Amino acid sequence: xxxxxxxxxxxxxVRKLNGHPVKVEGKYVLYWMIAARRTxxxxxxxxxxxxxxxxxxxxxxxxxxxxxxxxxxxxxHRFVIDGMADNAKAFxxxxxxxxxxVEPDPGAGEGLxxxxxxxxxxxxxxxxxxxxLPRMIGAAAEKLPARLEAVDSNGIxxxxxxxxxxxxxxxxxxxxxxxxxxxxxxxxxxDPLRTKLRPRQRLPDGIAKRWPRATEAVxxxxxxxxxxxxxxxxxxxxxxxxxxxxxxRVLREFLKVxxxxxxxxxxxxxxxxxxxxxxxxxxxxxxAHEVLQSLAEHEGWSPENxxxxxxxxxxxxxxxxxxxxxxxxxxxxxxxxxxxxxxxxDDFDLYESLxxxxxxxxxxxxxxxxxxxxxxxxxxxxxxxxxxxNAAQNQLRMEGRIHNYLRMLWGKKILHWSESPQTALEIMxxxxxxxxxxxxxxxxxSGIFWVLGRYDRAWGPEREVFGKIRYMSSANTRRKLHVNxxxxxxxxxxxxxxx
DNA sequence: ATCGGCTCGCGCAA
DNA sequence: TGCGCGAAGCCGAT
Numbered sequence: 001x002x003x004x005x006x007x008x009x010x011x012x013x014v015r016k017l018n019g020h021p022v023k024v025e026g027k028y029v030l031y032w033m034i035a036a037r038r039t040x041x042x043x044x045x046x047x048x049x050x051x052x053x054x055x056x057x058x059x060x061x062x063x064x065x066x067x068x069x070x071x072x073x074x075x076x077h078r079f080v081i082d083g084m085a086d087n088a089k090a091f092x093x094x095x096x097x098x099x100x101x102v103e104p105d106p107g108a109g110e111g112l113x114x115x116x117x118x119x120x121x122x123x124x125x126x127x128x129x130x131x132x133l134p135r136m137i138g139a140a141a142e143k144l145p146a147r148l149e150a151v152d153s154n155g156i157x158x159x160x161x162x163x164x165x166x167x168x169x170x171x172x173x174x175x176x177x178x179x180x181x182x183x184x185x186x187x188x189x190x191d192p193l194r195t196k197l198r199p200r201q202r203l204p205d206g207i208a209k210r211w212p213r214a215t216e217a218v219x220x221x222x223x224x225x226x227x228x229x230x231x232x233x234x235x236x237x238x239x240x241x242x243x244x245x246x247x248x249r250v251l252r253e254f255l256k257v258x259x260x261x262x263x264x265x266x267x268x269x270x271x272x273x274x275x276x277x278x279x280x281x282x283x284x285x286x287x288a289h290e291v292l293q294s295l296a297e298h299e300g301w302s303p304e305n306x307x308x309x310x311x312x313x314x315x316x317x318x319x320x321x322x323x324x325x326x327x328x329x330x331x332x333x334x335x336x337x338x339x340x341x342x343x344x345x346d347d348f349d350l351y352e353s354l355x356x357x358x359x360x361x362x363x364x365x366x367x368x369x370x371x372x373x374x375x376x377x378x379x380x381x382x383x384x385x386x387x388x389x390n391a392a393q394n395q396l397r398m399e400g401r402i403h404n405y406l407r408m409l410w411g412k413k414i415l416h417w418s419e420s421p422q423t424a425l426e427i428m429x430x431x432x433x434x435x436x437x438x439x440x441x442x443x444x445x446s447g448i449f450w451v452l453g454r455y456d457r458a459w460g461p462e463r464e465v466f467g468k469i470r471y472m473s474s475a476n477t478r479r480k481l482h483v484n485x486x487x488x489x490x491x492x493x494x495x496x497x498x499x
Numbered sequence: 500a501t502c503g504g505c506t507c508g509c510g511c512a513a
Numbered sequence: 514t515g516c517g518c519g520a521a522g523c524c525g526a527t
Contacts, residue, residue: 167508168509168519169519170509170510170518171509171510171519312510312518312519314519314520329520334520357506357507404521408520456507456520457507457508457519458505458507459505459506459507459522459523460504460505460506461504461505461506461524462506468505468507470522470523471522472522472523473522476522480521
């Protein structure tokens, strides 16, 4: 088989993870969909389709959802299963066998992937640098009796286009301004399933029996489906749905309605100005390429409009409107900065990964008296003395997200009101990963660690607890932002009262 | 309302 | 080697 010569998938995005050769006598190509949970704009699916065509074999897509991972909850399950329902529809009539598998008990899915890989020519999966995925992919590479390739469909810049870790957004932005342009024209296919593949009807018999496909009832499902699973039922589904369709709807609605306000209103919690895309990006229901493409259409932009500026400045490089450039600074610079760190450092979620200056200053103030000290349970239950903080925590608990400005304050106060910065870090990670739909993502870690000084600089004057870490106060936030409605809406919210 | 100082590290010009 | 400058701040002086 020709190695990649005709491939539309950039070489930098494909990693061969073990030494097995592609088996030309295998029965099918297997795509193990674990992060880019979508059927469009997906380099991994492109790669799998490409291999299936070259080998003239059918394609099987396995989309699993495990039961036993940390923070598994009704909220996360509902969102992922919504995505499976969309994918099931998208694969219908394409000749691809799509097998969504919802694991009933921890460990029940053990053997499914290996079983399918036994007859596969090659297994393709998604590269993702955070949560349990790197370990899971690494273990699979060793165990599977087939070649395993991981494909990076995360961002506009391939994660492995750089070896360096960037310590500040400014440095990374300047790098992007020098290096990103060629990547802007190497897009995944909008609809990779619009191609002729050798069709197949079903999985190998023994496998479908032992690990049955999630039924329609599960995919379209009521919450009683979730009730039977051994996951955290205290974290209810979010008041919005998951999946590629809903993600696309949010994207269209953002561009059509809220985009005009982006920049001016985005920071005011009382206005609804943010994109709302981050949960969909996290689960791969929406692709960064798709977002960029839609924005380009909206702006009448093409890659030739990119300017020659390479100063690292936040606007002016793309050649788009101010609102668009500020959005792209989030979508590309900040989002991919997080992936950059996670792909190069496996300690990205440890306190020790903080910059030297921030650890030093936090250390010096380790024994400062705290004005309040709350336990994890008190933080979790939004039981602090500060109603703005409690409101943010309640929004997180109920909606699975926090307004992007208040998220910073939320973290800064956890630092302020915990017995140590290490404890504060644990609490932030725990609450964010438990409740936020975009938790467990490289970007969530960027946000949490920013609170402790990552990607930031020192600020004077030196203060208690914070040292030279940038300080934020609820009082100033109230003055600066319109938060009255926000507090009214969220502060009094009780879990038992529902929505 | 706006401004400077607080303070650190990095790239780049010199 | 020195200079400029940076995700969202804070505070006191004007």
